[in-house]
Amino acid sequence: MNLAKKDRAARYAARRALIINAACELFHTQGIRGTLVSDIARRCHISVGQVYRCFHNKDEIVCKIIHSFFQLQINRLVTEDMNLKTEAQALAGTQTANTVFWQQGNTLLLEIYTEATRNEKIATILYEASRRLMQKRLARLRKYNPGMSECRLKALAEVMSVLQEGAFLRFQHRNIDKTEGEILSEIYSDIFRCIFTSETKKS
Structure with missing residues (x-):
């Protein structure tokens, strides 16, 4: 794997971790049903589309x-x-x-x-x-x-x-x-x- 691919993979893994951490916090305070993907995106300061590029739903x-x-x-x-x-x-x-x-x-x-x-x-x-x-x-x-x-x-x-x-x-x-x-x-x-x-x- 070249450096560019390694860098992309590292950024992707970091974004997934960011999303997971934000989701855990929101699920804890708002519940799973009460949390929207847009809430998770907002907590991460990223777009909803970026969340969907890491997770299907x-x-x-x-x-x-x-x-x-x-x-x-x-x-x-x-x-x-x-x-x-x-x-x-x-x-x-x-x-x-x-x-x-x-x-x-x-x-x-x-x-x-x-x-x-x-x-x-x-x-x-x-x-x-x-x-x-x-x-x-x-x-x-x-x-x-x-x-x-x-x-x-x-x-x-x-x-x-x-x-x-x-x-x-x-x-x-x-x-x-x-x-x-x-x-x-x-x-x-x-x-x-x-x-x-x-x-x-x-x-």
Whole structure:
């Protein structure tokens, strides 16, 4: 690829990122249904035509956000060792980086799930992204529990999903201080100790 093509590709990628970031902000404040492509263009200080040169429609922007959101979680499952203390802190929202991510993402995720009930295309994308995340979560559990039966591994993967998604969606309604957050983290750790066998790599 010559320099001119590389420069065009870089500008295109930067514009797509700009559009995605603007869409996330608007979806968060106005909702997906309440946001027009023209609103996104205005937030980016570009023309509507420039948005359509990067994305076919608003649904494609939403689908890209879904992919990015779930890919962040998949990357963590793939790159990080399984540490139950860290998992508990993540669920409790006591990790600084994780807290910021949850604050920015929980309302948007609720919007996406709501939109999926009305939009079959988005529902399909959301289902597939969730399925891939579950596969990675199951593979991670399998790696650290080599002697555990497949049925139990699948059940534990489901429990972990329920805990994570439930905690994520509850985060915007929580009003707890640092001490209460630490207690919550300890409770999650107690739950993990109950549901995992001695074969699990514990913190």
